[in-house]
Amino acid sequence: xxxxxxxxxxxxxxxxxxxxxxxxxxxxxxxxxxxxxxxxxxxxxxxxxxxxxxxxxxxxxxxxxxxxxxxxxxxxxxxxxxxxxxxxxxxxxxxxxxxxxxxxxxxxxxxxxxxxxxxxxxxxxxxxxxxxxxxxx
Amino acid sequence: xxxxxxxxxxxxxxxxxxxxxxxxxxxxxxxxxxxxxxxxxxxxxxxxxxxxxxxxxxxxxxxxxxxxxxxxxxxxxxxxxxxxxxxxxxxxxxxxxxxxxxxxxxxxxxxxxxxxxxxxxxxxxxxxxxxxxxxxx
Amino acid sequence: xxxxxxxxxxxxxxxxxxxxxxxxxxxxxxxxxxxxxxxxxxxxxxxxxxxxxxxxxxxxxxxxxxxxxxxxxxxxxxxxxxxxxxxxxxxxxxxxxxxxxxxxxxxxxxxxxxxxxxxxxxxxxxxxxxxxxxxxx
Amino acid sequence: xxxxxxxxxxxxxxxxxxxxxxxxxxxxxxxxxxxxxxxxxxxxxxxxxxxxxxxxxxxxxxxxxxxxxxxxxxxxxxxxxxxxxxxxxxxxxxxxxxxxxxxxxxxxxxxxxxxxxxxxxxxxxxxxxxxxxxxxx
Amino acid sequence: xxxxxxxxxxxxxxxxxxxxxxxxxxxxxxxxxxxxxxxxxxxxxxxxxxxxxxxxxxxxxxxxxxxxxxxxxxxxxxxxxxxxxxxxxxxxxxxxxxxxxxxxxxxxxxxxxxxxxxxxxxxxxxxxxxxxxxxxx
Amino acid sequence: xxxxxxxxxxxxxxxxxxxxxxxxxxxxxxxxxxxxxxxxxxxxxxxxxxxxxxxxxxxxxxxxxxxxxxxxxxxxxxxxxxxxxxxxxxxxxxxxxxxxxxxxxxxxxxxxxxxxxxxxxxxxxxxxxxxxxxxxx
Numbered sequence: 001x002x003x004x005x006x007x008x009x010x011x012x013x014x015x016x017x018x019x020x021x022x023x024x025x026x027x028x029x030x031x032x033x034x035x036x037x038x039x040x041x042x043x044x045x046x047x048x049x050x051x052x053x054x055x056x057x058x059x060x061x062x063x064x065x066x067x068x069x070x071x072x073x074x075x076x077x078x079x080x081x082x083x084x085x086x087x088x089x090x091x092x093x094x095x096x097x098x099x100x101x102x103x104x105x106x107x108x109x110x111x112x113x114x115x116x117x118x119x120x121x122x123x124x125x126x127x128x129x130x131x132x133x134x135x136x137x
Numbered sequence: 138x139x140x141x142x143x144x145x146x147x148x149x150x151x152x153x154x155x156x157x158x159x160x161x162x163x164x165x166x167x168x169x170x171x172x173x174x175x176x177x178x179x180x181x182x183x184x185x186x187x188x189x190x191x192x193x194x195x196x197x198x199x200x201x202x203x204x205x206x207x208x209x210x211x212x213x214x215x216x217x218x219x220x221x222x223x224x225x226x227x228x229x230x231x232x233x234x235x236x237x238x239x240x241x242x243x244x245x246x247x248x249x250x251x252x253x254x255x256x257x258x259x260x261x262x263x264x265x266x267x268x269x270x271x272x273x274x
Numbered sequence: 275x276x277x278x279x280x281x282x283x284x285x286x287x288x289x290x291x292x293x294x295x296x297x298x299x300x301x302x303x304x305x306x307x308x309x310x311x312x313x314x315x316x317x318x319x320x321x322x323x324x325x326x327x328x329x330x331x332x333x334x335x336x337x338x339x340x341x342x343x344x345x346x347x348x349x350x351x352x353x354x355x356x357x358x359x360x361x362x363x364x365x366x367x368x369x370x371x372x373x374x375x376x377x378x379x380x381x382x383x384x385x386x387x388x389x390x391x392x393x394x395x396x397x398x399x400x401x402x403x404x405x406x407x408x409x410x411x
Numbered sequence: 412x413x414x415x416x417x418x419x420x421x422x423x424x425x426x427x428x429x430x431x432x433x434x435x436x437x438x439x440x441x442x443x444x445x446x447x448x449x450x451x452x453x454x455x456x457x458x459x460x461x462x463x464x465x466x467x468x469x470x471x472x473x474x475x476x477x478x479x480x481x482x483x484x485x486x487x488x489x490x491x492x493x494x495x496x497x498x499x500x501x502x503x504x505x506x507x508x509x510x511x512x513x514x515x516x517x518x519x520x521x522x523x524x525x526x527x528x529x530x531x532x533x534x535x536x537x538x539x540x541x542x543x544x545x546x547x548x
Numbered sequence: 549x550x551x552x553x554x555x556x557x558x559x560x561x562x563x564x565x566x567x568x569x570x571x572x573x574x575x576x577x578x579x580x581x582x583x584x585x586x587x588x589x590x591x592x593x594x595x596x597x598x599x600x601x602x603x604x605x606x607x608x609x610x611x612x613x614x615x616x617x618x619x620x621x622x623x624x625x626x627x628x629x630x631x632x633x634x635x636x637x638x639x640x641x642x643x644x645x646x647x648x649x650x651x652x653x654x655x656x657x658x659x660x661x662x663x664x665x666x667x668x669x670x671x672x673x674x675x676x677x678x679x680x681x682x683x684x685x
Numbered sequence: 686x687x688x689x690x691x692x693x694x695x696x697x698x699x700x701x702x703x704x705x706x707x708x709x710x711x712x713x714x715x716x717x718x719x720x721x722x723x724x725x726x727x728x729x730x731x732x733x734x735x736x737x738x739x740x741x742x743x744x745x746x747x748x749x750x751x752x753x754x755x756x757x758x759x760x761x762x763x764x765x766x767x768x769x770x771x772x773x774x775x776x777x778x779x780x781x782x783x784x785x786x787x788x789x790x791x792x793x794x795x796x797x798x799x800x801x802x803x804x805x806x807x808x809x810x811x812x813x814x815x816x817x818x819x820x821x822x
Contacts, residue, residue, distance in 0.1 A: 001548065002510045007540040011264065013150040013175040018330055029331060031338065032217035038150035039217040040177005042264055048544075053514070056429055057440060058506025063541050064442065082174035095332025099276045103327070127148065127179055130337050133277040133322075139784045140818040155604055166605060168612065185818075190788070193703055194714060195780025200815050201716065232606025236550045240601070267611050270551040270596075285812065287698040287723040292467055303468060305475065306765035312698040313765040314725005316812055354717035354724040369469025373413045377464070401696065401727050404474050407414040407459075422675065424561040424586040443628035449561040450628040451588005453675055491580035491587040538559065538590055566741055577742060579749065643743025647687045651738070678748050681688040681733075 003120055005048040006066045010079035013040040014096040017084075038082065045074065045105065046123035051116050061117045073112050074105050098124045098132035106134055140257055142185040143203045147216035150177040151233040154221075175219065182211065182242065183260035188253050198254045210249050211242050235261050235269035243271055277394055279322040280340045284353035287314040288370040291358075312356065319348065319379065320397035325390050335391045347386050348379050372398045372406035380408055414531055416459040417477045421490035424451040425507040428495075449493065456485065456516065457534035462527050472528045484523050485516050509535050509543035517545055551668055553596040554614045558627035561588040562644040565632075586630065593622065593653065594671035599664050609665045621660050622653050646672050646680035654682055688805055690733040691751045695764035698725040699781040702769075723767065730759065730790065731808035736801050746802045758797050759790055783809050783817035791819055 015038050016030040026034040033039070047070050051060035077087050083096035089108045094100060102122045110119055125131040152175050153167040163171040170176070184207050188197035214224050220233035226245045227233060239259045247256055262268045289312050290304040300308040307313070321344050325334035351361050357370035363382045368374060376396045384393055399405040426449050427441040437445040444450070458481050462471035488498050494507035500519045505511060513533045521530055536542040563586050564578040574582040581587070595618050599608035625635050631644035637656045642648060650670045658667055673679040700723050701715040711719040718724070732755050736745035762772050768781035774793045779785060787807045795804055810816040 001546075002513060003544040004510060005542050005544070009265070011176050011178055013177040016332070029336075035217050035219070035223070037219035037222045038175050038177065039148050039219070040150040040175065041148055042179040053508065053510045056506075058427065058508035058511040060510050062440075080169035080172050080176040082172070082176070085174045086172070095330075097327065097332035099278060099327045099334050100332040102276060128146070129281040129341075131279050133279070135275070137275065138820070138822065139787060141784060142816050142818070144814040153606065166610075190782065190784045193780075195701070195782035195785040197784050199714075204814075232604075234601065234606035236552060236601045236608050237606040239550060266555040268553050270553070272549075274549065283813070285724050285726050287725040290469070303473075309765050309767070309771070311767035311770045312723050312725065313696050313767070314698040314723065315696055316727040354720050356720070356722035356724070359722045360720070369467075371464065371469035373415060373464045373471050374469040376413060402694070403418040403478075405416050407416070409412070411412065420676070422587050422589055424588040446628050446630070446634070448630035448633045449586050449588065450559050450630070451561040451586065452559050453590040491583050493583070493585035493587070496585045497583070539557070564743070577747075643741075645738065645743035647689060647738045647745050648743040650687060677692040677752075679690050681690070683686070685686065 001050050002053055002060055003048050003050045004060050004063060004066070004117075005046050006063050006070060007044055007046050008067060008070050008075050009042065009044050010075050011040065011042050012078050012081050012083050013038040014083035015039065016095050016097065018095075019093060038084075041126050043078075044125040045070070046121070046125075047109070047119075048121040048123070049113065049117040050120045051118065054116075061114060069112050070109065073109050077108075098126045098130065102132050102134035106136055110136070138187050139190055139197055140185050140187045141197050141200060141203070141254075142183050143200050143207060144181055144183050145204060145207050145212050146179060146181050147212050148177065148179050149215050149218050149220050150175040151220035152176065153232050153234065155232075156230060175221075178263050180215075181262040182207070183258070183262075184246070184256075185258040185260070186250065186254035187257045188255065191253075198251060203250075206249050207246065210246050214245075235263045235267065239269050239271035243273055247273070275324050276327055276334055277322050277324045278334050278337060278340070278391075279320050280337050280344060281318055281320050282341060282344050282349050283316065283318050284349050285314065285316050286352050286355050286357050287312045288357035289313065290369050290371065292369075293367060312358075315400050317352075318399040319344070320395070320399075321383070321393075322395040322397070323387065323391035324394045325392065328390075335388060343386050344383065347383050351382075372400045372404065376406050376408035380410055384410070412461050413464055413471055414459050414461045415471050415474060415477070415528075416457050417474050417481060418455055418457050419478060419481050419486050420453060420455050421486050422451065422453050423489050423492050423494050424449040425494035426450065427506050427508065429506075430504060449495075452537050454489075455536040456481070457532070457536075458520070458530075459532040459534070460524065460528040461531045462529065465527075472525060477524075480523050481520065484520050488519075509537045509541065513543050513545035517547055521547070549598050550601055550608055551596050551598045552608050552611060552614070552665075553594050554611050554618060555592055555594050556615060556618050556623050557590060557592050558623050559588065559590050560626050560629050560631050561586040562631035563587065564643050564645065566643075567641060586632075589674050591626075592673040593618070594669070594673075595657070595667075596669040596671070597661065597665035598668045599666065602664075609662060614661075617660050618657065621657050625656075646674045646678065650680050650682035654684055658684070686735050687738055687745055688733050688735045689745050689748060689751070689802075690731050691748050691755060692729055692731050693752060693755050693760050694727060694729050695760050696725065696727050697763050697766050697768050698723045699768035700724065701780050701782065703780075704778060723769075726811050728763075729810040730755070731806070731810075732794070732804075733806040733808070734798065734802035735805045736803065739801075746799060751798075754797050755794065758794050762793075783811045783815065787817050787819035791821055795821070 016033040017026050102124050123133045153170040154163050239261050260270045290307040376398050397407045427444040501515050513535050532546050534544045564581040650672050671681045701718040787809050808818045
């Protein structure tokens, strides 16, 4: 079993805000991340699949094809978008934290991978010093 | 003459949009950067000053003090903010491109540096593959 | 279950030296790392916790709060310090190798994390090309 | 149990090409990677071993000694070489994809590690955005 | 005057070899870089242009458009290619060192930039620890 | 004229301390950098030379030979050393700040470069976010 990882990047705006809370409560919990007019990040998404190398091609799957699926299913929906408002597969009112994003991205990507590989891990860098990971369980 | 650089980071939302243009014109020029609901970046700002090392301290200026001035005069105003709406020293209606930001940041920072150094260069990374530089002339 | 990682950095001096050995024996085993007058590193510590995202905040825990605990319990004791001489929670005479440091840091950090997360991994970069990891077992 | 990783780099040429296929078939599957006159990469190999820190040295094994073994058994055979033509331990006709390379490297390195550690993982970066991993099973 | 830099990457094979010299002479001068069957690199090209920000767009030129020109005029000719054999604008028999490549790339790119900017610098990373720069004079 | 840069790394201990000042004065000026038992860094030194590419080799000078000179004249004296105590070419009592180090390194390296190149710049990273540069004037 070999693991293959492809990294794709996107730039997006978001804020952390619970609609049922007052502004004071939101700022108390989320600090500057609750800024009303949004802020944003350069995100880097590591997509790891696992499988057996094909005896002819040496691929578990073509990394370029993997990149194409990730772009079509995830990046095209989030790049230069607002993660609170613009993304169909992020439920309205849910916080677009990195911890939640890796779960939404997993649900979005999982059905579109070819049968010869299994999705193993999503790792999302929000900044150089914070990242979240999800293994589907 | 020795050059000293301090790097400070911030996360902000912005969009590129000319108010006098139609949405079609804005999208034609700015592409995805014109997304109505904003997008954002992790910015890294390199501030370079030049001067002579002090014979006692070996500093041209204390890098921590330089970092403090950059934080107070620039980072605190732009971090977790919207560059189109929230920043007093970015003129309303001006595009917050990296090329313009290095000029606004220069004007903002210049008067606050101590006399023993000269501001030499501002370099602003917008993504891993795009950066702007300004030398004050 | 989602994994969240926060990276904190520190700069410290150390040397590798067994008090019961001669200088020749120390140099034979540790090479330049046994330099009598110390050497030092820029360390980067990756702290990974795991838990379930809170339905309101989307956090498994606030990454800023995690950073604050890591700074108070570890970084403040090792940053700009000598790892052989200055750190109360590194036993005298023990070698401050990265392999040992991740164990000492685990013991130091473990009791201070909130109940909603479990400490999953410590990863310590000593240089760009050497790092140690510990999972608590 | 502590995990220690040492990173070593090499520069090599390769192409992806199945001898039994026509040029059209090769290009259809491998795209630009099938370029007849080769292309190449700066590879970075992360070698992770696991073991217990020695009570005297604090090492699970000397990272410099680990680097020396990796250089002698792998890097010296692949650095500034052609991975399709020049490397004795890569079988003729096998594709030098990253997925296959981590398996060949594992087989090559495994017998040469000292008994106090176990080889845990090989991770090979082919570019900044693609890497393969192998855990020996 | 503001400087804007766009980074584009490519992967290529090459070797250093003077046709008029014996193999012994080539190896004596170029070492492992003279390996008959080639080796290769992941190159990163920094293209810096300078100009005045447009009062409407805030661009000195659209960074995406700059990237497109660099891709069309340079990257498409060198990516997944052999720099000694496959590239029309690298003269036969000339050494594809980074020092020469930045000159050939300058000559290739210069005529294709729009009049509102001037080409200021090309910087080419051959590995993480070696790069060449050219300013056109 | 082409510029060639070679990066070499070293790990060293140091502290900032003026012997004629009290501990209170030193801590007031240097903060944690005045820690009596030292601290340390992973330094990265960028050495830039300029010259004309040789028509046969394509080199302004062999980057490996440049690296060898930098290692012999600088790195071997500072790597795994104490910059206040162990380095012959750093004057006793002088502060080993990055600003001073680039000057001492310039004086040390300058006489040892071959006549076909000129030393253009030394750039020294002390941490990921602080670096000093010197151009010899």
